[in-house]
Amino acid sequence: MTPPVTAAAPAPTRSRRPGAADGGGPRARLGRVFQHGGWFVAPFLLVYALFLVWPLVSGLWYSLNETNLAGINTEFIGLGNYREAFGDGEMWDALGNTLRFTAMITPLIVVTAFGLALLAHNIKRGKWFWRLAFFAPFLLPSAVLAELWRWLYEPDFGLLNNTLNHRVPWLLEGDWAMFSMVLATLWWTVGFSFLLYLAALQSIPNHLYEAAALDGAGPLKRMWHITVPMVRTITGLILVLQILASLQVFDQIFLINEGGPNNETRPVVQYIIQQGFTGYRIGYASAISYIVFLLIVVVTLARLWLVRNREENIR
Amino acid sequence: MVHDFSAPPRLGRRRLLQGATGLGALATLGPLGACAAPASLAGGDGRIRFWNLFSGGDGANMRAMLDRFRSEYPELTVEDTTLAWGDRYYTKLAMAGAGGRAPEVGVLHLGRLAGFAPGRLLDPIDPVLLAAEGVHREDFNPRLWDRAMVDGELYGLPLDVHASLCFYNRPACAAAGLLDGQGRLVELTGVDTFLAALDEVRGVIGQSPLGWNALMSGECWWTFLGLYQQTGGTMLSEDGTGITLDDDRAEEVLALMARLVADEYAIPGQDLVGYFVNGGGFVLFGNWLVVDFDNAGVDYGATPYPTLFGTPATQAESHCLVLPHQRGRGGGANEAAHRLIAWLVRNSVSWAEASHVPAYLPVLEDPEYLAMEPQAEYRSAMDMAAFDPPAWFFGTSSRGQNEVGVHLSAAALGSVSPAEGVRGVRSALRKLINTRNPFGEGSPA
Numbered sequence: 001m002t003p004p005v006t007a008a009a010p011a012p013t014r015s016r017r018p019g020a021a022d023g024g025g026p027r028a029r030l031g032r033v034f035q036h037g038g039w040f041v042a043p044f045l046l047v048y049a050l051f052l053v054w055p056l057v058s059g060l061w062y063s064l065n066e067t068n069l070a071g072i073n074t075e076f077i078g079l080g081n082y083r084e085a086f087g088d089g090e091m092w093d094a095l096g097n098t099l100r101f102t103a104m105i106t107p108l109i110v111v112t113a114f115g116l117a118l119l120a121h122n123i124k125r126g127k128w129f130w131r132l133a134f135f136a137p138f139l140l141p142s143a144v145l146a147e148l149w150r151w152l153y154e155p156d157f158g159l160l161n162n163t164l165n166h167r168v169p170w171l172l173e174g175d176w177a178m179f180s181m182v183l184a185t186l187w188w189t190v191g192f193s194f195l196l197y198l199a200a201l202q203s204i205p206n207h208l209y210e211a212a213a214l215d216g217a218g219p220l221k222r223m224w225h226i227t228v229p230m231v232r233t234i235t236g237l238i239l240v241l242q243i244l245a246s247l248q249v250f251d252q253i254f255l256i257n258e259g260g261p262n263n264e265t266r267p268v269v270q271y272i273i274q275q276g277f278t279g280y281r282i283g284y285a286s287a288i289s290y291i292v293f294l295l296i297v298v299v300t301l302a303r304l305w306l307v308r309n310r311e312e313n314i315r
Numbered sequence: 316m317v318h319d320f321s322a323p324p325r326l327g328r329r330r331l332l333q334g335a336t337g338l339g340a341l342a343t344l345g346p347l348g349a350c351a352a353p354a355s356l357a358g359g360d361g362r363i364r365f366w367n368l369f370s371g372g373d374g375a376n377m378r379a380m381l382d383r384f385r386s387e388y389p390e391l392t393v394e395d396t397t398l399a400w401g402d403r404y405y406t407k408l409a410m411a412g413a414g415g416r417a418p419e420v421g422v423l424h425l426g427r428l429a430g431f432a433p434g435r436l437l438d439p440i441d442p443v444l445l446a447a448e449g450v451h452r453e454d455f456n457p458r459l460w461d462r463a464m465v466d467g468e469l470y471g472l473p474l475d476v477h478a479s480l481c482f483y484n485r486p487a488c489a490a491a492g493l494l495d496g497q498g499r500l501v502e503l504t505g506v507d508t509f510l511a512a513l514d515e516v517r518g519v520i521g522q523s524p525l526g527w528n529a530l531m532s533g534e535c536w537w538t539f540l541g542l543y544q545q546t547g548g549t550m551l552s553e554d555g556t557g558i559t560l561d562d563d564r565a566e567e568v569l570a571l572m573a574r575l576v577a578d579e580y581a582i583p584g585q586d587l588v589g590y591f592v593n594g595g596g597f598v599l600f601g602n603w604l605v606v607d608f609d610n611a612g613v614d615y616g617a618t619p620y621p622t623l624f625g626t627p628a629t630q631a632e633s634h635c636l637v638l639p640h641q642r643g644r645g646g647g648a649n650e651a652a653h654r655l656i657a658w659l660v661r662n663s664v665s666w667a668e669a670s671h672v673p674a675y676l677p678v679l680e681d682p683e684y685l686a687m688e689p690q691a692e693y694r695s696a697m698d699m700a701a702f703d704p705p706a707w708f709f710g711t712s713s714r715g716q717n718e719v720g721v722h723l724s725a726a727a728l729g730s731v732s733p734a735e736g737v738r739g740v741r742s743a744l745r746k747l748i749n750t751r752n753p754f755g756e757g758s759p760a
Binding site for chain 1: 402403406409410412413432435436522523530531532582583584585586589590593708712713714717721724725728730731750751753754
């Protein structure tokens, strides 16, 4: 999985210096823009347009055509690809797998990361070691992770089955295989959320705990009534980041098991790649991409809406 | 980002440079400019660019052969590029051919030729130029040569056949009484004989006797293709538009595959090299494991698949040398390209060291080749080769292999019954036939 970097950027607020006149021709207006940092932003805008806006637009156009990889015999078919996708059982299966993965991993990450952060925060000795140990797997590339866990899950002489002295079908049966993917991913990515929680824990002022202790609140009560509410914002953030990242899951599943057995772990991103690059149908693959993209946009908007609501409530 | 799977933006270098404003932007975009620039304009006359996908153990052999070619023809320049195997190679080759700016020479799996729009993405090979280099149709197995012919033109020059083999652990088979006087595996004909031999070897080695990974749909496809052809059945009509699958025979083969797993002859998910090097009995896999097993110093032999269902057959593919489409192909560069492909084929005894069976028949009689072990032991794979069905969606690492293979693997693992597996295969074939060939006209299927 790609590290969760898809955090929705806050909508830029329009601020204009009071007194700045609206007059002048377009040239003058452009001149003012560049006077105020436009040149500094230009490189970013260029890259943004090239790698985000342009692919978005051209992908939309491809999705309306029967486009192949070589770009020959292209034919405009309107919404034909979307119609085909909605009737494509394999697309739904793959999307279902992605959602199942997301539903399994997200709560696990939140709970585990919080637990690990509490441990690392409260432990007295060798703090640095625990922080490093919990965060280190996050630094591995997906290929290394896949190789590592493939050997751990090896049926006969893998470490897990050898230790358990029992042949657990880690990658051989659909439900087990999905669980195995979740387990490997949890180990791999929990470090990121762990770090966020750790930072949140460190920013809780100590006097809250002292006051509660004076009032006779035990450790459990203190955690439930102080720690959990104080890290609520971070929990929300982790939830959303995790959902967004999990919806794009691909690398580790493809590398460990190629989406097997019987395509029961194949995520939708793999299906897109198979359609687009193995089957050469870039148009159809783009249409499915847009369906997934829409899903991601919905999640992002939902988060924005939730955050705004909360802010208004606070006010 | 999901939408990144669309093709890269079509933006010329000049516009890019015009757009780049600051030095910082230039630095960021420098590499991109290089990407967008034409990878190749028509090459200089003595320059041969050669794309291949030999990223495995055979890559070293290919590079050694090219070095020899360079020393024999110092006036020619060969620039070889090894790209990652599979989809990643084929997507690049297709796009280069579509733009007409492809390298002079490429490598293609013969099974993928039908889907690669011969005439559009590939240019025909000139038989006159080949003959001038001493290479003729008679020097090849006609099945290989004819498969590379489309509309009377030759689009691929076969370099080798690489086949699914049955590797055997020689000491274990000797202890089980399965070797003949020359120390080679005796013929195991029929399912019962084969399973009995596996049981014997299980007794000798004390673990599962067969390395065969039913979890991987590609490996199930190879096994199924070879064994199903042994029953005499076909999957698709010659023109690739009708299903000719014989359900009963297919079910019989799937039942055997499921039995191999259910009775723990083979443990799915096993690393085959790890298994064999650590005293495994048999392995069913492609011939390129020869390189790994030789490196590990295993005492072993290798034969084509045993004949379990009547007619000898073993799954096989063939690397062929192709001329990807270039606008205005011709002249000295094209002649040099023909010289290179003819030379590679004539000198393929070095290629055989990398475990492949040379397609050029004179090499098969070469004493140097006949002395190679275990290469010479499976040279008959050439005559019993079971190729992918003739349709655009089949061939190495293709959609067809993926989508049919999944049902085979499900049946082998026991998640569905063999009969359901056959129904799955049918529905996958139906769906593929109903999908329009993305590259459209120019392909026979």
